[in-house]
Amino acid sequence: MTIRCEIVSQDRTVYAGDVDIVVLPGAAGEMGILPKHAPVLTTLKYGIVKVRTAGREELFTVAGGIAEVQPEIVTILADAAENVEEIDEARAEAARKRAKEALASGAQADTDVYLAMEAALRKSNLRLDAVRRYRKGRVNLPGSEG
């Protein structure tokens, strides 16, 4: 028995398929979703979504958003999402540097600009973290803390 999983970011559909289990970074911690799960609506933390089909596992970074669980379908509406295998490590590192410098260059705390910068930095950190921990078959750790 499988459950449908759809991961959609604001600009594209990142993943859609029938899977055995989905593990997502819910507001109250990691949640494993199996078919016939009770309906849940949860916010997502920065973290990793794991999708397993027939022994194969795929990993996605999500930078916040919400997940809707229905007995036959999990819909993940992420503010940003990416397949870990698709992340370009060099570019992610460059983006992290940029974000860090921008943040250090002194924007006013609590302004929209500052919050946007901080979000960018967190996102970059998450992507790098994901790449380094999960790439190339090293798939054994629980999800990262944002």
Added chain:
Amino acid sequence: MASAREMRIRIRSVKNISQVTRALETVSASKVRKAINAVMATRAYATKAWQVLTHVAAQPGRESLHPLLARRTPVNNALVVVVTGDRGLAGAYTSNVIRFTAHRFDSVPVPVKYIAVGRKGRDLLIRRRKQVIADFSNLPAAPSFMDVSAIPRVAVDEFMQGGADEVFLVYTDFINMGRQVTAVKRLLPLELGGEGRVEAFEPKQVSGPAAAYEYEPDQREILDEIIPRFTALQVYQAILESLASEHAARMIAMRNATDNAKELVGALQLAYNKVRQQAITSDILDIVGGAEALAQ
């Protein structure tokens, strides 16, 4: 028949017009491509968001879940957000939206207020003596979510303060280059099922009667976050759909205008040639007549 000189001037002006319309067609063609990319990119998210909203609203006891979901009876007044463009020369694009709006809402027995998005639609609404409470014109060519977020905010405020018991959204759904469909959607309180929505926007019903959700972290917090945001997102998506439709409509209208101008130039040229030939013939006849008169 007009003189040859007049006809030459006429032919030249028609040719000039066809150059302008051809240029506009080319510009619209490139704009429509960008607009389609934008609308396709966000459509998946917007569709899913709408689907989640309808699932939330389908739960038992939706009235008490969130103020934006609560249905009010009786409905004493309504608000309609009408999305059109800022520019003309787009064929029947604007008038289709306004005619649709009038057809749908003129017979409503309660006072209806309007929020106009786009200058053309605003002007037509005002000419029809509608009560326009807000006007959002001159949106950027490729608006971001932030650019349009004021529009849903006005609508939500109006709804919350009791100025409108129902809020509708009228826009143009982009199907393909040749087909755009005017559609209406009830935004607040959220409508299940729905009228006049097309497939692209239609959520697939996943399962039967929806069971109540478990919420994490808690119901209040999550609904407060997603309901206003996803409602705003529907407005954003409607604007993107409308933009793509507008450019497509303009492109088709301009192509037709160019074709018509070409046809007209052909017809005028033929008539002009006839007039010119006639003038030459009568000139020759004059000369021959004169020569013969001299010879006698």
